[in-house]
Amino acid sequence: MRQRFLNAVFLSCATVSALQIPFLGPLIPQNAITKKPLVSSEAIQADISSKALLKRAKELFKIAELGIDEYNHPTRVIGSKGHLATLDYIYSTLASLGSYYTLTNQTFPAVVGNTFEYRLVLGATSPNSTQAMSLTPPTADKEPVFGPLVLIANDGCDASDYPANTTNAIALIQRGTCPFGTKSALAGKAGALAAVVYNTAEGSLSGTLGTPSKHHVATFGISRADALPYMSSLQNGTVIDSSAYIDAIVQRIATTNIIAQTTAGDAANCVMLGGHSDSVAEGPGINDDGTGTLTLLEIAAQLAKYDVRNCVRFAWWAGEEEGLLGSDYYVSQLSARENLKIRLFMDYDMLASPNFAYQVYNATNARNPAGSEQLRDLYVEWYAAQGLNYTFIAFDGRSDYDGFIRNGIPGGGIATGAEGVKTAEEKDMFGGSEGEWFDPCYHQLCDGVENCNLGAWEVNARLVAHSVATYARSFEGFPARTGVKGNSAAERALYHGPKLVM
Ligand SMILES: *[C@@H]1O[C@H](CO)[C@@H](O)[C@H](O)[C@H]1NC(C)=O
Ligand SMILES: *[C@@H]1O[C@H](CO)[C@@H](O)[C@H](O)[C@H]1NC(C)=O
Ligand SMILES: *[C@@H]1O[C@H](CO)[C@@H](O)[C@H](O)[C@H]1NC(C)=O
Ligand SMILES: *[C@@H]1O[C@H](CO)[C@@H](O)[C@H](O)[C@H]1NC(C)=O
Ligand SMILES: *[C@@H]1O[C@H](CO)[C@@H](O)[C@H](O)[C@H]1NC(C)=O
Numbered sequence: 001m002r003q004r005f006l007n008a009v010f011l012s013c014a015t016v017s018a019l020q021i022p023f024l025g026p027l028i029p030q031n032a033i034t035k036k037p038l039v040s041s042e043a044i045q046a047d048i049s050s051k052a053l054l055k056r057a058k059e060l061f062k063i064a065e066l067g068i069d070e071y072n073h074p075t076r077v078i079g080s081k082g083h084l085a086t087l088d089y090i091y092s093t094l095a096s097l098g099s100y101y102t103l104t105n106q107t108f109p110a111v112v113g114n115t116f117e118y119r120l121v122l123g124a125t126s127p128n129s130t131q132a133m134s135l136t137p138p139t140a141d142k143e144p145v146f147g148p149l150v151l152i153a154n155d156g157c158d159a160s161d162y163p164a165n166t167t168n169a170i171a172l173i174q175r176g177t178c179p180f181g182t183k184s185a186l187a188g189k190a191g192a193l194a195a196v197v198y199n200t201a202e203g204s205l206s207g208t209l210g211t212p213s214k215h216h217v218a219t220f221g222i223s224r225a226d227a228l229p230y231m232s233s234l235q236n237g238t239v240i241d242s243s244a245y246i247d248a249i250v251q252r253i254a255t256t257n258i259i260a261q262t263t264a265g266d267a268a269n270c271v272m273l274g275g276h277s278d279s280v281a282e283g284p285g286i287n288d289d290g291t292g293t294l295t296l297l298e299i300a301a302q303l304a305k306y307d308v309r310n311c312v313r314f315a316w317w318a319g320e321e322e323g324l325l326g327s328d329y330y331v332s333q334l335s336a337r338e339n340l341k342i343r344l345f346m347d348y349d350m351l352a353s354p355n356f357a358y359q360v361y362n363a364t365n366a367r368n369p370a371g372s373e374q375l376r377d378l379y380v381e382w383y384a385a386q387g388l389n390y391t392f393i394a395f396d397g398r399s400d401y402d403g404f405i406r407n408g409i410p411g412g413g414i415a416t417g418a419e420g421v422k423t424a425e426e427k428d429m430f431g432g433s434e435g436e437w438f439d440p441c442y443h444q445l446c447d448g449v450e451n452c453n454l455g456a457w458e459v460n461a462r463l464v465a466h467s468v469a470t471y472a473r474s475f476e477g478f479p480a481r482t483g484v485k486g487n488s489a490a491e492r493a494l495y496h497g498p499k500l501v502m
């Protein structure tokens with residue numbers, strides 16, 4: 001504090017002397033004369049225009065079209081040409097800002113899965129809710145496998161739940177208590193040919209096995225309604241001869257996070273924000289998360305006109321769609337000392353859903369690192385000041401904030417909705433269509449430029465600018481960092497990324 005104050009006095013004196021006594025010019029440090037104005041929320045909000053955002057969205061769609069070669073449609077999934085060109089676009093835009101930012105490429109190992117075909121037949125029927133889990137391995141030799149269906153005890157989270165006759169059988173396991181990946185690995189260790197997890201909530205079950213394990217077996221999800229008749233048959237000793245087939249690949253590749261940190265500002269007190277640079281394989285991902293990626297890039301470009309008191313660190317994560325790979329890796333590589341320099345992390349994922357709601361993550365200090373709630377309230381106060389409605393949404397591990405809050409760093413963010421359905425009440429609050437998804441093109445081919453609501457995008461981009469400017473100026477009243485340990489609530493989250501993990 002004191003040092004900064006002295007600095008400011010020195011600079012203003014220097015400026016005055018330079019004006020009054022021009023011949024002293026050469027003695028005055030160059031940066032004192034060209035000192036930029038301190039960023040303010042009003043100024044940087046005024047720098048945001050939907051025109052600039054739309055222009056970038058069109059460029060990003062062109063980049064996604066580079067994925068057509070390999071995927072037959074535009075995509076920016078990790079490993080694709082569309083993603084590599086996205087990284088080049090982000091990096092070159094930042095590099096063009098000169099020495100305002102220090103840029104880092106952080107390359108890390110990632111996995112990407114692709115399921116081509118699958119089939120599950122239990123007895124004489126094929127459950128119509130059948131889905132292959134993401135990152136599932138194929139069945140042996142990518143051929144159908146045959147065996148009896150065996151009911152696994154309890155939740156299948158313990159090796160002792162798997163009877164001896166699981167060997168060469170297809171394991172039927174209840175959802176719950178532990179991740180799908182744990183069940184799949186335990187089934188594999190018990191010698192199962194495949195595993196079927198049935199839901200305990202309503203509807204079909206679509207999830208991911210997460211980090212690959214050599215013990216994983218081909219794994220499906222089915223609804224509880226579909227599972228019940230088989231379970232009662234198994235309980236009275238009926239043998240259900242079954243077959244399972246999955247043709248899929250799980251590939252290991254390298255991909256890259258891009259980090260940009262202001263050279264100015266107190267490097268021991270950073271405000272960090274991130275969006276993900278990748279899309280799913282199914283489409284170009286312009287709303288998810290082109291809008292976050294481009295909002296950050298536009299704000300990074302505008303911020304370069306200003307001075308900051310605290311360091312500002314932008315991140316473009318890769319591998320979010322495969323289970324928060326980039327942000328997890330980043331946090332895992334921080335020493336305790338580096339971790340403590342990050343005062344908070346703000347997640348910006350999907351800012352312009354066509355049937356949007358203004359959603360604020362309900363991040364409270366009771367369940368998350370202290371400061372999360374102050375950030376939540378910053379968003380709430382801003383929307384309220386603009387006369388806009390907002391809703392709270394679950395802070396449940398679905399995006400890149402998860403690694404941060406699990407490691408003691410306060411977090412939060414805003415979004416505009418994915419596959420959730422807009423209620424009648426939300427229609428009154430935000431307009432749009434009741435009973436439809438916030439983003440009807442979520443994770444699909446149609447997530448192009450037209451899928452973005454430009455009005456909502458501009459509003460949210462101004463709020464992102466406000467969040468950056470606020471903390472770039474001061475952390476006054478914002479809780480100090482206390483430790484690098486997270487909370488147990490985060491560890492029980494159903495999500496770790498966009499897909500269910502348990
Ligand atoms: C960082 O990655 C970007 C995007 O792939 C690339 O264009 C750039 O040359 C890399 N920079 C360095 C220093 O490796
Ligand atoms: C499966 O079929 C049943 C009855 O035919 C139907 O009610 C249910 O909606 C179907 N489920 C799916 C996921 O298609
Ligand atoms: C597998 O073993 C369990 C318990 O030992 C038994 O209840 C079940 O009927 C057996 N299933 C098959 C298909 O043999
Ligand atoms: C077991 O249950 C199934 C379905 O509930 C029924 O069709 C079958 O007849 C029963 N078998 C025995 C041996 O009770
Ligand atoms: C926000 O989270 C807190 C728990 O941390 C909970 O008590 C509260 O009901 C939640 N609010 C909403 C609107 O979901």
Ligand SMILES: *[C@@H]1O[C@H](CO)[C@@H](O)[C@H](O)[C@H]1NC(C)=O
Nearest residue numbers: 387388389425428429430431
């Ligand atoms: C906010 O929501 C209320 C309904 O709860 C609605 O009457 C009002 O028009 C909304 N405000 C805006 C700015 O949309």
Ligand SMILES: [Zn+2]
Nearest residue numbers: 288289349350
């Ligand atoms: Zn996303």
